[in-house]
Amino acid sequence: MNKRFFQPAGFEVKSRPVWHGVALTAVLASLLITAGCSTRRVSQPAPVDDRTTSRTPALPGAENAGKPGYYTVRPGDTLYRVALESGQNWRDVQAWNNLSNANVLEVGQVLRVQPPVAAAPLTAPTTGGAVGTTTVAPLSSTSVVARPLTPGGSTATAAVPAPAAAAASEPDGADEVSFIWPAQGAVVVNFDETKNKGISISGRVGDPVLAAADGRVVYAGAGLRGYGNLIILKHNNTYLTAYAHNQALLVREDQAVRQGQKIAEMGSSDADRVKLHFEVRRLGKPVDPLKHLPGR
Numbered sequence: 001m002n003k004r005f006f007q008p009a010g011f012e013v014k015s016r017p018v019w020h021g022v023a024l025t026a027v028l029a030s031l032l033i034t035a036g037c038s039t040r041r042v043s044q045p046a047p048v049d050d051r052t053t054s055r056t057p058a059l060p061g062a063e064n065a066g067k068p069g070y071y072t073v074r075p076g077d078t079l080y081r082v083a084l085e086s087g088q089n090w091r092d093v094q095a096w097n098n099l100s101n102a103n104v105l106e107v108g109q110v111l112r113v114q115p116p117v118a119a120a121p122l123t124a125p126t127t128g129g130a131v132g133t134t135t136v137a138p139l140s141s142t143s144v145v146a147r148p149l150t151p152g153g154s155t156a157t158a159a160v161p162a163p164a165a166a167a168a169s170e171p172d173g174a175d176e177v178s179f180i181w182p183a184q185g186a187v188v189v190n191f192d193e194t195k196n197k198g199i200s201i202s203g204r205v206g207d208p209v210l211a212a213a214d215g216r217v218v219y220a221g222a223g224l225r226g227y228g229n230l231i232i233l234k235h236n237n238t239y240l241t242a243y244a245h246n247q248a249l250l251v252r253e254d255q256a257v258r259q260g261q262k263i264a265e266m267g268s269s270d271a272d273r274v275k276l277h278f279e280v281r282r283l284g285k286p287v288d289p290l291k292h293l294p295g296r
Contacts, residue, residue, distance in 0.1 A: 180213070
């Protein structure tokens with residue numbers, strides 16, 4: 001009796017650790033498999049649709065970068081400076097690019113800086129002589145390109161082809177201008193293509209600043225850093241002149257002026273001394289004014 005009674009008990013005592021060990025091993029294996037699955041799920045994130053490129057819209061006009069007649073905006077540029085560097089009226093540049101705010105440009109933005117040529121007839125040179133009989137006539141046709149954005153500008157359509165054809169052909173000698181000295185003082189700083197894009201003429205505060213040739217005011221203000229109170233005259237499709245550091249401006253934008261007319265008073269705005277900084281630009285590129293002014 002005692003033997004039969006104690007053998008099952010001994011069996012239970014000896015087999016219980018084995019059973020529990022197997023069960024524990026099974027549980028641990030199950031946990032490890034579950035953890036492994038969880039780890040694999042975490043290490044394989046859900047696919048992400050990378051729309052970084054599509055969410056960043058291309059800058060306006062980017063497809064025209066590097067093409068003739070277009071300008072890529074650089075750090076520090078303003079619409080006024082872009083127009084000056086391109087030899088254009090800033091209002092025209094604003095109109096050609098449908099800019100609602102002339103004060104907002106983005107670095108890398110590409111701007112049209114030549115008139116649209118789609119409507120310009122290539123055979124126009126046969127009548128070009130009649131248009132160029134006076135200095136002021138081409139200025140009027142050039143400035144009205146911007147007028148479609150303003151009330152009452154519907155008549156500008158017929159005038160657009162003339163400046164577009166002239167800009168495309170860039171006639172040799174047809175747009176040359178006879179300039180006079182814009183001030184009476186001595187030249188204190190000469191032209192340097194990289195350091196000084198014009199000449200500096202000395203004087204006293206309030207001395208008259210004269211229009212060097214017939215033209216139209218395409219800019220009058222202080223929006224170009226380094227120029228102070230500035231006037232820019234457009235004489236034709238080829239030449240601009242700039243008059244900087246004035247004390248007072250006596251003309252307004254879009255006003256026609258005559259050669260020798262007083263347009264400003266000399267000053268020292270944004271300068272280290274009283275002087276007139278005078279530039280001559282041919283197709284937007286600064287050239288030495290002394291080569292275009294009469295000898296003294």
